[in-house]
Amino acid sequence: MYVAVKGGEAAISAAHDLLARDRRGDTSVAELSVAQIREQLKLAVDRVMTEGSLYDRDLAALAIKQARGDLIEAIFLVRAYRTTLPRFGPSLPVDTGQIQPDRRISAIFKDIPGGQLLGPTFDYTHRLIDFTLAAESEDQEETVLADSPDAPAAEDPPPHILGILSGEGLVEKSEVPAKGDTMEAAPDLTRDPLNFPANRPLRLQNLARGDEGFLLAMGYSTQRGYGRNHPFAGEIRLGKVAVSFVPEELGFPVEIGEVEVTECDMVNQFKGSATQPPQFTRGYGLTFGHCERKAMSMALVDRALRAETYGEASDAPAQDEEFVLSHSDNVQATGFVEHLKLPHYVDFQSELEMVRRMRLKAQENTAEAAE
Amino acid sequence: MTMAASQETLVDEGYNFAYLDEQTKRMIRRALLKAIAIPGYQVPFASREMPMPYGWGTGGVQVTAAILSPDDRLKVIDQGSDDTTNAVSIRKFFQKTADVATTERTEDATIIQTRHRIPETPLSEDQILVYQVPIPEPLRFLEPRETETRQMHAMSDYGVMHVKLYEDIARHGRIVTSYDYPVLVNGRYVTAPSPTPKFDNPKMDSCPALQLFGAGREKRIYAIPPHTTVKSLDFEDHPFEVQRWDQACALCGAEHAFLDEVLVNDQGERMFVCSDSDFCAQRRAAQNGDTSELEARDDR
Amino acid sequence: MNGTGGIVRAFDDPVVDGTLAFRGLMQAQANPGRIVTLSRPPGGIGGLCPAAFAVLLTLCDSGTPLYLEPSLTSDGAADHLRFHAGCPLTEDPSKGHFVVLNAETGLAILARVTRGTADYPDRGATAILQVPAMSPQGPLTLTGPGIETSRRLGLGIDAQATAALLEILGENHALFPMGFDLFLACGRDIAALPRTTKVELN
Numbered sequence: 001m002y003v004a005v006k007g008g009e010a011a012i013s014a015a016h017d018l019l020a021r022d023r024r025g026d027t028s029v030a031e032l033s034v035a036q037i038r039e040q041l042k043l044a045v046d047r048v049m050t051e052g053s054l055y056d057r058d059l060a061a062l063a064i065k066q067a068r069g070d071l072i073e074a075i076f077l078v079r080a081y082r083t084t085l086p087r088f089g090p091s092l093p094v095d096t097g098q099i100q101p102d103r104r105i106s107a108i109f110k111d112i113p114g115g116q117l118l119g120p121t122f123d124y125t126h127r128l129i130d131f132t133l134a135a136e137s138e139d140q141e142e143t144v145l146a147d148s149p150d151a152p153a154a155e156d157p158p159p160h161i162l163g164i165l166s167g168e169g170l171v172e173k174s175e176v177p178a179k180g181d182t183m184e185a186a187p188d189l190t191r192d193p194l195n196f197p198a199n200r201p202l203r204l205q206n207l208a209r210g211d212e213g214f215l216l217a218m219g220y221s222t223q224r225g226y227g228r229n230h231p232f233a234g235e236i237r238l239g240k241v242a243v244s245f246v247p248e249e250l251g252f253p254v255e256i257g258e259v260e261v262t263e264c265d266m267v268n269q270f271k272g273s274a275t276q277p278p279q280f281t282r283g284y285g286l287t288f289g290h291c292e293r294k295a296m297s298m299a300l301v302d303r304a305l306r307a308e309t310y311g312e313a314s315d316a317p318a319q320d321e322e323f324v325l326s327h328s329d330n331v332q333a334t335g336f337v338e339h340l341k342l343p344h345y346v347d348f349q350s351e352l353e354m355v356r357r358m359r360l361k362a363q364e365n366t367a368e369a370a371e
Numbered sequence: 372m373t374m375a376a377s378q379e380t381l382v383d384e385g386y387n388f389a390y391l392d393e394q395t396k397r398m399i400r401r402a403l404l405k406a407i408a409i410p411g412y413q414v415p416f417a418s419r420e421m422p423m424p425y426g427w428g429t430g431g432v433q434v435t436a437a438i439l440s441p442d443d444r445l446k447v448i449d450q451g452s453d454d455t456t457n458a459v460s461i462r463k464f465f466q467k468t469a470d471v472a473t474t475e476r477t478e479d480a481t482i483i484q485t486r487h488r489i490p491e492t493p494l495s496e497d498q499i500l501v502y503q504v505p506i507p508e509p510l511r512f513l514e515p516r517e518t519e520t521r522q523m524h525a526m527s528d529y530g531v532m533h534v535k536l537y538e539d540i541a542r543h544g545r546i547v548t549s550y551d552y553p554v555l556v557n558g559r560y561v562t563a564p565s566p567t568p569k570f571d572n573p574k575m576d577s578c579p580a581l582q583l584f585g586a587g588r589e590k591r592i593y594a595i596p597p598h599t600t601v602k603s604l605d606f607e608d609h610p611f612e613v614q615r616w617d618q619a620c621a622l623c624g625a626e627h628a629f630l631d632e633v634l635v636n637d638q639g640e641r642m643f644v645c646s647d648s649d650f651c652a653q654r655r656a657a658q659n660g661d662t663s664e665l666e667a668r669d670d671r
Numbered sequence: 672m673n674g675t676g677g678i679v680r681a682f683d684d685p686v687v688d689g690t691l692a693f694r695g696l697m698q699a700q701a702n703p704g705r706i707v708t709l710s711r712p713p714g715g716i717g718g719l720c721p722a723a724f725a726v727l728l729t730l731c732d733s734g735t736p737l738y739l740e741p742s743l744t745s746d747g748a749a750d751h752l753r754f755h756a757g758c759p760l761t762e763d764p765s766k767g768h769f770v771v772l773n774a775e776t777g778l779a780i781l782a783r784v785t786r787g788t789a790d791y792p793d794r795g796a797t798a799i800l801q802v803p804a805m806s807p808q809g810p811l812t813l814t815g816p817g818i819e820t821s822r823r824l825g826l827g828i829d830a831q832a833t834a835a836l837l838e839i840l841g842e843n844h845a846l847f848p849m850g851f852d853l854f855l856a857c858g859r860d861i862a863a864l865p866r867t868t869k870v871e872l873n
Contacts, residue, residue, distance in 0.1 A: 008459035080422040084386065193415035193590040196518050322516055332588050335425030336505070342427065342457050346450045346487045346646055349632055350549035350568040353614045358543060388686045394732055400693050401730050405793040407700045408852040408865035410816050414793045438697065440690045525789040557816050557867065559848060579819075581701045596701045596817035596867075 023068050037061040046260075046289025047071055051330065052078030053190065053209050054085075055259050055288050072211075076331045083190070090186060092244045092253055096263050096286075098157050099239035103290075106161045107233040108267060114158025119238060120290070161235040162265045162282060171234075171267060171280040196322050203305055203325060204298075208286060210328030212294040218318040219300030227304045227316030230269035231283065238262045238290055262287045266299035273311050281310065389436040389469040395419055399437035399592070403583060406594035411556030412524070413507050413591040421587065428461055428486060429587030431503035435484050438499065438583070439465065444472045446480035451488035451629065451646035458486070475649050487550075489571040491628050491650040494580035496597060502565045504586040507593060509553040509563040529561050532604065540609050549614065555602045556595055570613045570629045575601040620645045623654035680714045681728055681755045688713075692725045699854070699863040704813040704822040706805050706862045717748035722856035723771055723799050730797070731758040731769055738767030738784075740777045770798045770851075774828050778835045782842075784851045792848040795866065799854045803827035805862055811837075815868040823873075824862065826855065833872070840870045 024031065038045055038061035048060040052075045060078060067073035103119025106112050118124075165171040187202045189209065194202070207215060222229055240260050244253040264285035272278035283303025285295035305321055307314035317323055327333065387393065395417075402416040421429040439445070445465055449458040453475040461484060465471050474480050477492040486503040494500060506512075510520045513531045523529065532553060539546045546552075552569035556562045564572060565584060575582065575595060582595040595601060605611035619626045621642040628650060630643040645651035682688035688711045699707045712721040713728060731737055737758045739749060749760050761767050764780045772780055777800065787795035809825015810833065828836070843850045843866055850866030864870060 008454045008456045009463070012456055012460060076420075076424070079420040083420045084392070190417075190420070192417050195415060322518060326517075331420065332425045335427060335429075336588055337426075338424060339426030339505070342486075343450050343455055344487070344566075345631060346568055346629070347550040347566050349630070349646075350570070350614060352632065353616070354547060354549040358545070358547070361544065388690075393686065393689065396690075396693075397730055397732055398734075400697075401735070401797075402793070403697060404700050404730070404797070404852070405795075407697070407817075408867060409792050409848050410867065412792060412848060415791075438690075438694065440694055441687060442691075521790045577819075581697070594701075598819045599816040 023066070032065060034058060034061045034065055037064050043290060044069075044071060044074075046287070046291050047212060047294070048074045048078055049289055050287040050291050050294060051075045051209055051211065052082065054078050054082045072330045072334050076334070079331055089245070089248075091256070092246065094241045094243055094259070094261070096237065096241055096261065097160055097163070099237055099241050099261075099263075100155075100157050101237045101239040103238040104158065104235065105233070106235045109161065112158070112161055113164070114155075121292075160265065162267065165234075165267075165280070169279065172270075172282060174282070194325060196325075198321060198325060200302075200306070203321065204284065204286075204302060206325045206328055207298045207301055210298070211330035211333070212291065212297070214328050214330065214333075215297035215301055216293060218304070218324060219297035222300050222304045222316065222318045227307065227314070227319040229283075229300075229303050229307075229312075231300055231303065232267045233296065234265040234267040234282070236262070236264050236292060236295065238292070260289050262289065262291050262295045264292070264295035264299040266296070266303060268303050270310055276310075281306070386468060388441075389439045389465065389471075390422075391419065391433065391436045395433075396437045399433055402592045403434065403437065403594065406583070406592050407581070407596050409560075410595050410599050411554075411560030411562035411593060413586075413593045415590055416592050418587045418590040423460070423464070425588035426505060427457060428484075428503040430585030430589075430592070431484050431486070431501050431587075432461060432464065432585070433587055434501050434583050434585035434592065435465065435482060436468075438501075439469055439471060439482065441469070441471070443481045444474050444479055446474050446477065446483045446649075447485075448483065448488060448490070448648075449486040450631075451490070452648040454648065476653070477647075477649050487566050487568075488629070488646060489567055489574045491625075491645070491647040492653075493574075494578060496579040498580040500578075500580050500582045502567075502582065502584045504563065504565040504584045504591070505588075506551075507563055507584065507586040507589050507591040509551075509561050524560060527559070532561055536604060536606070540606065546605070546609065546611075552611075553604050555604060557599050558602075561604070562593065562595075562601075568614060568629055569603065569611075572601070572603045572611070573613065577601070616643060618643050620651060623651045623658065625651065625654060681724075682713050683711065687711075689729055692729045695861060696726060696729060696854070696863070699861050700852070700865055701817050702822075703815060703817045703863050703865055703868040704807075704811075704824045706807060706824075706860050709859050709861060712859050716751045717745055718743040718773070718801075719748055719771065720801055720856050721859050722861045723801055723854075726797075726799050726854055726856065726861070727752060727756055727758070727769060727771070731756040733757045733759065735768040736761040736766055738762070738764045738770040738780075740772045740780060742773060742776060743771055767796055770796050772798065772800050774800050774802045774826065774832060774836070778832065778839065781836075781851075781853075782839050786843070786846055786849040786851055789849060792850070795849060796851045797854065798851050799856055802855050802857050805855060805857045805860050810873050812871045812873055813864070813868050814871075817865075818868070827857075837870060837872060840864065840868075844869055 038057050041064065044064055045057055045060045048063055048071055049055050052060065063074035063077040067077060101117055103121060104117045162171050166173050187205065189202065189205050240258040242255050242258055245256050246253050266283035268281045268283060270279055270281045281303065283299035285298030285302065287295045301318055301324060304318040305324060307319045398417055402414045406414045418430065418433060421432055423429060447458045447462040449455040452458065462473055466473060477490040480498065482499045482501060483490065484501040508520050510523055510532060513535055514520050536546050550568045551563055551566040552572055554562050554564055554572060554575065564575060577598050577600060579597050581597055584593045603611040616630050620628060620630055622644050625645055629646045631646045632641050632643055634641050691710050692712065695707045695709045699705060709722055709725055712725045715721045716724055735758050737752065738761050752758060764770055764783050765785050767784065770784050781798055784796040784798050787793060804827025806825040808823055811824045813822045813824060847866055852866055853864040855862045855864065
């Protein structure tokens with residue numbers, strides 16, 4: 001005799017035990033420390049901070065450890081934690097022009113004021129597996145450190161390349177708020193539902209939290225002709241920037257710390273219209289930490305989403321605000337895709353019952369036709 | 372077990388009663404009151420990121436968390452059953468974060484959170500049914516754009532839905548929607564009942580209990596007040612009808628309950644049993660002695 | 672505001688009392704015209720009765736501008752509300768997400784509160800009308816969602832005020848799905864007349 005399945009609770013608890021055991025792996029291998037993840041898997045930590053919308057290296061590293069290296073799961077952990085944190089208010093806009101860059105390149109000029117600075121990049125590495133890394137030799141690490149170049153001498157922070165061009169009116173002015181502007185009016189996607197049409201600050205916020213892979217594909221599609229916008233990498237910079245906050249009781253700004261960011265200014269051709277003379281337009285990307293691929297993709301998609309502003313045709317997927325913004329969030333996407341794992345047998349039963357009846361009817365009809 | 376131990380102290384660790392902070396509850400409560408005032412209309416709300424995945428009941432959980440009081444008795448079902456894994460998990464969540472009393476008996480619950488079913492036992496005025504909703508927009512699969520569907524609702528322009536249903540009939544001789552079957556609430560808004568089988572649609576009509584719907588990922592809340600007309604969309608010559616089975620429940624003999632088909636062996640042999648586990652269990656208990664309960668149930 | 676020295680009592684237990692008050696409001700909203708006595712309301716402040724104050728404490732915060740009828744802003748009620756609920760006060764009734772009025776003096780203002788838009792009818796205001804009395808055997812007959820057949824209600828206001836109220840509510844009901852939603856408050860009692868409710872004189 002059939003007995004309904006019971007014991008869901010015991011099964012869940014056993015699954016949690018197995019998960020913990022699997023996460024640890026072979027116990028004869030030393031356990032990863034959070035500090036090791038933080039220091040040696042920096043790009044993973046940076047991605048989790050960016051898409052988790054929370055700048056906390058240790059927490060991101062811990063989330064990566066708990067998530068067994070599944071970055072979307074780690075982002076989810078960080079997001080769920082972030083929701084419970086108290087809010088003190090918006091910071092002042094950061095001034096990325098004050099960044100003393102660790103990396104800064106421009107593809108639109110051979111040389112630029114302040115110089116091209118490669119910094120820590122994979123760009124010119126030959127992608128050959130480096131088997132010496134498998135040796136885990138401490139001697140070698142010391143060699144690497146000894147050979148590292150010194151940090152560049154402190155100078156005045158280099159100017160934004162696009163700032164120089166916009167002086168000539170060749171590039172549209174930045175919509176970034178001027179120094180001293182408060183961000184009272186900045187929308188907050190995590191506190192208000194997303195309604196359409198969205199404005200650019202809301203779009204940028206959505207893209208900053210958006211999935212790197214999704215934005216990469218969307219940005220790529222614009223380069224292949226689905227909403228082409230002729231991009232040039234005007235400037236990419238990586239470095240630390242000070243964050244300031246005005247506590248209500250003090251009434252003046254206080255520097256509360258530094259965050260590392262990657263910023264991408266994309267320059268895009270614009271032919272001009274009946275009302276506007278030709279000039280270059282921009283797409284903007286900003287991430288926590290070092291997320292260059294994400295910052296560039298974000299800038300491409302930001303520009304694509306501004307098609308309507310420039311009276312351009314907007315029929316490509318990357319130009320479709322509702323499509324892009326509704327599907328960019330990997331925590332939402334993964335939840336809904338993976339929820340198909342939950343039991344759906346009641347719905348399936350409903351479909352079974354209907355398909356059976358329809359087949360029966362079809363058979364009757366065939367039989368009648370044959371007579 | 373470390374995981375259970377760490378979760379049991381959730382409230383001690385500084386989380387608020389029922390997990391959500393008070394400001395979030397206020398925001399959800401405002402949305403709920405507007406939803407009740409505009410039956411079937413989807414109120415946007417600032418859905419929070421919950422410690423469980425989107426698509427797994429975050430909307431229902433937020434609604435329940437915003438209304439739950441220490442005096443409540445909570446029942447959680449998924450597919451009609453109290454012991455499916457996600458129902459167990461959500462029930463546990465509220466035990467840990469709100470220390471709330473729980474029950475499996477439909478008639479003892481003050482709040483019932485559900486995914487995909489409405490209990491067979493008729494609900495009363497003192498009860499609240501909270502639905503977990505994946506896609507709150509009944510027009511979404513006909514028109515993917517929110518900007519468009521919002522206008523359709525504003526103008527009561529439900530032509531696309533009628534065309535869809537009509538095409539079903541033209542092509543298949545019937546309306547081929549068997550769950551999440553669209554309803555018209557209070558004669559005004561076309562509304563998604565959530566993926567409940569259409570078998571359950573008639574229970575929504577003039578239901579004495581308050582029905583609340585939460586869609587977390589899609590950030591919408593909607594409601595059907597008690598005693599409100601809920602009509603399943605149909606045509607005069609093709610009236611709405613519910614599923615029926617040729618057999619009764621193999622366990623309790625119920626003839627007018629939604630039945631799950633269960634494969635019992637590798638030969639594909641199957642049997643049909645009630646999807647509502649509490650309803651079935653109570654009927655069997657009554658058959659084994661306590662007949663007063665059985666009679667009470669047969670009154671309906 | 673320096674501490675709570677001059678501040679009146681809000682909810683004793685903001686979490687539990689706030690939840691119970693909300694359940695009272697939800698019960699009222701889901702069953703229009705049913706008089707619900709709030710179990711653990713706050714005290715009244717100034718001209719605000721406990722039930723009206725409870726609505727504001729339960730639902731208002733920094734995102735919900737509040738309009739108070741001028742006669743209600745005395746006795747520092749505005750300061751109390753800013754302190755307890757943190758809600759900004761507006762002097763324009765059409766800008767209030769929440770609007771508190773007295774039945775004797777505020778009906779003209781009630782006609783001016785925002786009704787939302789056809790695509791966002793939820794943006795219609797929530798008005799709280801303080802009435803001198805509430806009884807389940809009054810001259811008003813209510814029908815609509817949340818009411819099985821019909822429900823009676825009396826508000827202790829004179830025939831002229833009743834007629835004025837009925838005119839505003841009739842116009843509001845006809846706008847559905849746009850419209851405002853009304854809470855009636857008297858002492859610890861609350862009742863709701865959401866926009867779906869049809870209100871008629873016997």
